[in-house]
Each structure stands twice: as C-alpha cells, then as structure tokens.
Amino acid sequence: MIWNLAIRNLRAHKVQTFVVGSIVFFGTLISVIGAAFLDSVSLAIRKSITQSIAGDIQIYSSKKDVQFSVFGNSQGGDFPDIGQIENFPEVKRAILENIPNVKEVVPQGINFALLNPNTTLDRLLTDLRNHPETNALVQADTKEHVRTLAQRLGATYEKNALGFLKVTPEELITTRAALARATSNPFWDQFDSNRNDSLEFLENKIAPLESNDAMSYFFYVGTTPETMMRAFPLIEMVQGQPIPPGQKGFLFNEFVYEKTIKHKIAVRLDAIEKKLHTDHITISESKELQQKIQENVNQAPEFASEISPRVSRELASNLQNFLSIASGTTAELLPQFFKMNDANFATRKAYFYKTIAPHIVLYRMKVGDVFPLTAVSRSGSPNSVNVKLYGIFRFKGIENSPVSGYFSILDILTFRQLYGHMTPDRKAETQALEAEMDGALSAFDASNASDLFNQNIAVTSNTEGTNSSSNSSSNSSSNKDSNANPRSNEAQTRAKKSMNTKDVDTKNYTTQEMENGVTPNAAIILSNPNKLDETLRNIRKLFADKNWMLKAAPWIEVSGVLGQAAFVIKSILLLFMTIVYFIGIFIVANAVLMTTLQRTKEIGIMRAIGGHRSFIRKLILSEVFLMSTIFGALGVSAGLAIVTWLGVKGIPSPNENLEFLFSGPRLYLSVSASNLAISYGVAVLVCLGASLYPIRKAVKIQPITAMRAD
C-alpha cells in the first residue's frame, strides 16, 4: 500500500519528482562517466608504463637505499646507483621455475647518452682527417666546401666582432689572419702535402668560429634485445631490423630519432605537417606554426652552408625553376623557399625531402651506421663505444609520449662497457693507486683547511724531475713518441687507416654470455597482470627463502612521477565525485524537504486518521527510494551508453604530453561492471541519506495541523 501511495504521490508531486529525479539522473550519469575515466586512465597509465619499459614488477638490489624509478627521478633525469642483481642468471632461473604467472624476466640497465653537437666544419674536417684515401674528386668537393664555409664564417665574424662579440684587439688580428689564410690559394695548394698541420690549423683556428647547438641527451635501456622485444609487445619496428640475436647493437626510439637526431629544419617541417593534419588548423591561423616557419627562414643561411658548393651550384637552377624565379644562388633562394604558407607548404615540403635533403645530413646517424655512443659512467667520466644502429622502433600507441619516447634500446654488453661498474679488478687498481699517492701527500684535512696556514707550507727544490735540455733522455720515457719527420707521418697515416676499421664487435654472444654480468635491474612480465599482488608476494618470499638481498616492487612504485601521477589522478577523480555527491545530497535534501513541508496538511491528515510516525517515515523513504532507483537506473544506462559510444569513438588527447596518460592519441573509455554497480548503489544511498533530514521534519508534524482550514 505504501508503494501504491508512494507512486501516486510521486506522480502527483511532479515538480519534486522532476527535480530530485534530474539530480539523481545527472548524478549517476556523471558518476558513471567519471568512473569510466578513472578506469580507463588507470588502465592507460598502467599500459603505458608496464608495456613500454617497466614491466609489471621490477627487481633490483636492496643493498643500496635509493628510490629507484625506471624513468628516472625528478623530471626524468637522475639515475642513482642502484647496485646490481648479483648472479642474475640464477635469479632468473629461480623465478621462472618457482613462481607461477611469470612470463618473462628481462635484464635491464638504464643510463643516459650524451649527444655532442656537431658542426658542419667539424664533420668535414673529421672526414678529411679520417679518410685521406677517398677519391680525389670527392675530396676536392669537401675542400671547396671547407673553403666556402671559411669565407662565410669570416663574413659573420666581421659582423659579430663589430657587434656583440667581445674580442681583444690581438685576437681580432690573429683571427682575421687565420681566416685570410684559410681562404687563400697558397694554403689550399699546400694542403695535401702538409695534411696534418693544415687540418690542425683549420680545426683549431677556423672551426671554433662556427656556432654550436647545445648538447642533448637521451636514455637507453641496456638489455638482451631479443627477450626485451618479446616481452614488450608495444615495441614495433619502424625502420631497419631488430638487433640480430646474439649481436651487439643499438635501436633508436623513433621519438628521439625524429626529434633530436634529425635535422632541425626537417623536424620543424614534420611538426608543421602533423599539426596541420591532426588539429585541422592553417598556418595563417596559427602563431605557433608561423613561428616555426620563421625559424626555418632564419636558419636558411646556415643551412645553405651545409650544402657543398658543387651541389649548391647544381641545385640553383632547379630551385629557380621550382620557385619560378629567374636567377639567384642557392644561398639567396633558400630563405625564400623556406618562407612557406598554406598554399605551397605541401609541395615545398615534398620538394625539400626529394631534392634538397639527400644533399645534407638529414639524420646524424642512419640505419646501418656505426656511431660512437657516449655515456656518463658510474665514475663520472664519459665513455664512448662504437655501436651499430640496426633500426628504429616505437612504442605502439604511445609513440608521441616524451616519457617513454626518450628511451632507446642497447645490448647489455655494450651497456656494461659504458656503465663503468666498479669491478673487483678496478677496485684493486684504485687501491694500488691510492697507496702510491698517500705516500707523497701532506696531512691536509679538508674539514679543517685553515689549519694549513698555522705551519710552514712545504717547498721541495730540485729533488724531483730531470732538468736536462736534451731530447733523447726525456723522450725515452715516452717510447711511442714520434718526431716530426716524413717517416712518422707515414706511421700516422697507417695508424689512421687502422682506426677507420675500429669497428664494432661483431662476435656472436650466447644468451648466457649476455646475461652473465652486471645487471642493475630486471623487469618481470606477468601472464595475468591482475594477479600482481599474489605474484609479488611469491617473489618476495622466494627472495627471503634464498636469502637474496633483492627487492621486488610493483610497476606503480618504480614509475616515479608517473606512478604518482596515476595515484594523483585517481584521487582527483574521487574527490570530484565526492563533491558531486555532496552537492547532490544537498539539493536532494532540499527538494524533498520543500515538498514535505508543502504536504504538511496531508501528513497531518494521515496522522490524524491513525498513521504512525513510522508510516510517514516509510512513505517518504519509499518515495525517495523509487525516485532514486528509477532515475538512477536511467542515469546509469545513459552513462553506459555515452561511455560505450566514446569507447568506440575515442577522446582525443588535448596535448601530446598527455598521450602517456591516454595510452595513445585517443582515450577509449570503458567502465567495469563493479564501478557501474557502485555508482548506482552510492546514488541510491546518497538519496536515502539526503531524505533523513526531511523525514525528521515530517514526523514532527502534528495531527492537529489536519484540522486547520485549507
């Protein structure tokens, strides 16, 4: 009967029903969509992290008390020394044999590489230095290029010396003289016969005049490439090939390759094209794109000097045709060429890549090249090793993310060479050196430095060092010394030749050989990621049983800022939902209260006739319950419908940086059944809770109010 009455009441009091109903409807709708976002973003972040580099679980030494993050700490730059997993092969085997749910164990080590900027002159001079055997015509081109560059540098120098560049008068004279020499016929005539000296002159006097880009860097994961690619399915080859099993090699991440290794002008053109296509804007509308175009125009003169003079001459007529301009050198035409707009962008970009790019260094390293990888070792000194670039890869779906984008892949053997871990041998050597030093040092104490001045500072005279002025006796200590005579020149040339074949190690290594060595950390991939907690427990137990000083951490704890971001986003969304609910409670309570007060007489009648307080209570609760369940169901259904539609269509990421959170350029929403149920349940409970106050008021209504006249 109550239901009957309740239903009748709801239909009669349409305003109340509508107001409360709408609140419940929109409340549940928002709640469902919010839950969907929560679910989806959490999943997306998890995927971005676990399927790119981190894996589901990371293991590393527990000896060092440092906070380890796969992506580096504090803005992705800092990789503290985390020690190593001792006897990795045994650990790997133990885990694979004893822990269920483990699919792969991938050894890893993370470090970062330095990319020293390379000027055109440096490149050309290195070429001349290292390849004296190249065909004379090619050499002539290179020499002409150097000479032309020197000319250009001279002009710029004059301009700058008068302007912002501070030079002493002596310097001005010497530099001018050097430039004059470098562009003179006598110099180039004697170049071949005095190759070394001429090169030293150019390298030290002329090359420094060319301006430099800043140093850049990128990260790499040292690993067994085969296992890594198998364990991380998001890795997809874009160019070249994966590192052949058992070989040393390097794979560049497309992100860093296209943004840092590629020529800056090309990078800008790529970026412009991308923005035009994905954001559907035009150059004329966008200040950002116009700025990029202007940067290209500004760089055009520098760019012109990167092209060798011979090619420049050949290109001139082609450019003239293309631009429909009657005359002009390449250097003159290029600024105009780069002044692109919406009408000509597509054709000019195509022309750039087809006709101009082949004559410049488009990518500093090309697939198949052997290049020096420079990294900062544990001891702080930079180490270089030559490594072969086998190919370019990307992380499917999150290829635009700068978080994973800066990570490239290196074989773990080369990684170890660059890592510079303190081996027992090295430690012994260090101790020997220390002993040698200590014998000769003073008693200086850095913590009490000024104490030094309370004594006489020791001065040794003539007890050390030879003082002879003859060459031979002093030169005996450096037996590889060579005099400046023609025969030694030959030796030097020979030395240079063999240096060119200082290639990479092409030996084939077994997995065992690769895994047996310094391994800072390892990623564990699970067959069923949902059982992470259980598997984690099992692994920790295994470590405890075997008495290994190892730590196992879930992905969220080793993702540094990102893992925290995941947590923060969850909290924010929850907070948002709570606020929505609070507002909801408030409005619902008010609406119900108002109607209740409006029905004072009616309630009075019911009381007067014999309705107990409990009856009134039940009646109002039923009304609220009906409203909330019905409209809640509608809200949940509508929410589900929207989520499903968005789940197919996808929400575009507003920012490339957010793609990591979206696990791709679009976020595909989904919501779990439990979240749906929770949204619904909470909505109903919230409404019932909201009605408590109005009910309190309602039961206080006295029967006598029924007696009052209408």
Added chain:
Amino acid sequence: MALINFENVYKSYRLDKVDVPALRGVSMAVENGEFLAVAGPSGSGKTTLLNLIGCVDVATSGELKISGENTSHLTDKQLTNLRLNKIGFIFQSFNLIPVLNIFDNVEFPLLLQKTLSRKERVERVRHYVEKVGLLEYIQHRPSELSGGQRQRVAIARALVTLPSLVLADEPTANLDSENAQNIIHLMRELNRNEGTTFVFSTHDHRILTEAKRIVTLEDGRITSDEKR
C-alpha cells in the same frame, strides 16, 4: 466507567504572545453509546473539545480520560493507535488524500490497521461507500467531486474502521437536505445497532433534534447539558 471523562479541562492557545483560552474548566462525562451534540456559537470551543477527545490535541490542564486512561499519559504511538482503531474523525474540512481515489481514500485506514484481507477490505469499503451513496464514484478522485460528495466520502472513511467513538465536526455543513437526512439516519442506525458513540459539534437543527443529549458551550464553558 464513562467512555470519555473531562475533569476541569483547560485549553489555551498561544497567539502572538497572548494566551487565548479555548476551554475554561470543562467537566463532563460521555457514556458508551451516547448520541451527543455539542452546540454553541463559533469560537466557543466546540472544535477544541472534539480535538481533545480525538487525541489530536492535549489539554493545557485538567484531566481527560478515554476509557479510563488519561490521554496526557499516553505515548504518541498509543494515541495514534486510538485514533486508528477506536476513533473515527469527521473533520470540518473534509481532508481527503487528493492523490488517492475514493476507494483508496476510504480503504486507507483499513490498510493502516492491517487486520483485514484484501477481499474483506474491498467488501467493507464498498459497503460504506454505498451507504453514503457514492458507489458509482468509487474510482473518482476527490477533485472530481463536489463539496458534499467529499464530505460523504470522509464520513465513509471515518466509519469504515468500525470505531467505537465517532467525532463529527459539522458533518452536515455542506450537505443538501436529502443527503443530510441520509447521513443522520445512517449515524442513528449505527448508534442503535452497533452502539457506536457519536459526539457531534453542530448548528444543524436536524442533528440537534435527533440528538439525545445537547451540551452547550459558551466562551469555553459548559452553559447547559440537556438530556432528552
């Protein structure tokens, strides 16, 4: 034992910081089965008297006993139960539940009681609705009926629980002669056959004629108590 016993009952209302006395020391007793009319000019306290008996209000001082029980000692639950089971109230302004139709309105108290089966309820409701002559309107809403018709529905509702005491505040006020007569007859019948006690507050001389005892109230005091 008297069904209703007033002993020096005072009732005042507070209106804007002024105490307005409605009843000033009323003492009287009503026995089971009486057919009693309370007369008096408006403002004399008739409605207040009925309200007190009906347990929708409480005396300021003095004792009011229903079936020997002092109403001021009863809990809200007990009072409500009294109103539900023992007392039938016919209000001055009919007070039907607007969202329910006639049938549901009359059925309402029975549902609160929860003692009868559906079949029995239907029978009882139809019986009384018929008795007040509104069977053909049984599915209609109160808004669709005239004032007099609504009055009759209220009466049916008051009687449907077979109360031992019926309090009627101007029950025939809006009825035409024919209907008024029918109602009065119905009540007299119930009084005769079932022994239902009736207490009216009325000006209607037709009721006064039928009444076996007339208590007159003036300014909150009983000025006469006539038995016929």
Added chain:
Amino acid sequence: MKKTNNTLVSRLASGFILGSLLLLQSVAHATEKLAGLSQQETTKILETIDERQTNGGDFKGVCYIKETEKDRDPRILQATYFRRDKDSKILILISRPKQEAGKGYLKIEKNLWMYDPGSGKWERRTERERIGGTNTRRSDLDESRLSKDYTGKWLSEETLGKYTAHKITLTAKDGVDVAYPKLEILVDKDSGNTLKMQEFSLSGKLMRTSYYPQWSKLFSKSKGADVWVPKEIRIIDELEKGRSTTILIKETDFSNLSDSIFTKAWVEQQSR
C-alpha cells in the same frame, strides 16, 4: 714702501700656496698608501704569479687525481701532462686505471678536444669540462694565466695563520672563456705564492676553494730561473658537500718536447 709690501705679500701668498700643495700631495700620498695596492701593483702581483709558474720551454709531468665523495668509493686517475706555454698547448693523457687509459684532453689555444679510444673519435669540449669526470679543470694543470685572462683588484690585507696575504679579486676579461669568471685569491706577501683560491660562477656563487699544501721549486735551464709548480692541490667542492679533489704532481720535467705530441695523431697512436 709699497713695493716691498707687495713683494712680501706675494711671497707669502706663493709660499702659502706651495705649502698647501705640498701638504695636499703628502696627504694624498699617505691616503694612497692607506688605500692599499694600486691597480698597477695588483697587476704586477698577478703577473709575478704567472711568471713564476711559467717555464720558457716545455713541461711534462705525472699527476694523480683523486676524487672523494660522500658515501662513495674514491676515484683515482693517473695521467701524464704535457705543456707548451709558448704556444698555449696542453695535453693531458690518462694512463691509469685500465678503463680510462688512452683518453686524452688536448688543448690547442682556445680549443679543447677530448679523445676516447673506445670509439676512436675526437669531440670538441668547453672550458667547463671535468677532466676524467672529476672536479679537475684543465686550468688546474695548465699554465697560470691570471694576469692574461683576468683583471685584478686589490681588496685588503689579511692574516692567514702565520702568513700575511693580499686579498685580490679577479674578474675575467671580456671575450675570455674560462671555467670560473670570478676569482678571489689570497697571495702570500713574502713568497708571492697563492695560498688560497676561491672560484665563483658568473652569478657570484662560490663553486670551488683550492689550497696548495705543497710546492716544488725547480731550476729550469731554458728559463734560467726557478719555476714554481704546485706539488699538491686540494680542491674543495663548495656545491656538493663532502666532495673534494686532490691533485698530486710529480716528476716534473722541463726538457723540450717533440712538436708532434700536441697533435691528434699522436694521441690516437698512444692507445694502439
């Protein structure tokens, strides 16, 4: 009578003027003395420092560089260094430990090149390069160029334990690229040696403090005079607490070096 009076007055007047001038001059002279060293004198001090550490010809030496850091094992390098102050060339060739052996830093005038035998490639470096990853800068092992690269200003006279020192502040000259653009040194009045050097960044932040607990004074035939070479240098890192570098210089040799030493080809050959 009048004539005599005039002459007397004029004599008195000129005497008075002369006297005041002399007085002023002596006062000025005295104040100048109180104000410490003049610009000229300060520059002379710097030039002396430079000159005492310069050899007319070449240098060669063996040095140990030890770097200690909080919570880490110490790192030690042994290197041979070659200097030709006349041409402003220096080569630092690392010989031990094995992992670092063969790496070289070659400075030719303003160009600093680094060689890594691991790749067989040369890379251009800046003045701010840390030698072998330690806090040692090229300038620590190279010729002293205080008067050439900096402008000095005398600040005060200070007592440091047993020593009385000139406190001089140095600012890098325009257009000169140095690791530390601002310096503050304490120079021993008696010996003219640097007792303590503090190096600041452009913003005035103290980066390093260096002490010289031991010196070598060696006679150079080519110079015909003594050459002062710091035997021990202690560099305290002011940014990272607990980090300090010790440089020990031994076996200093002034004999002439072959020209080819200061070439890339020679360095490359050393690691074959």
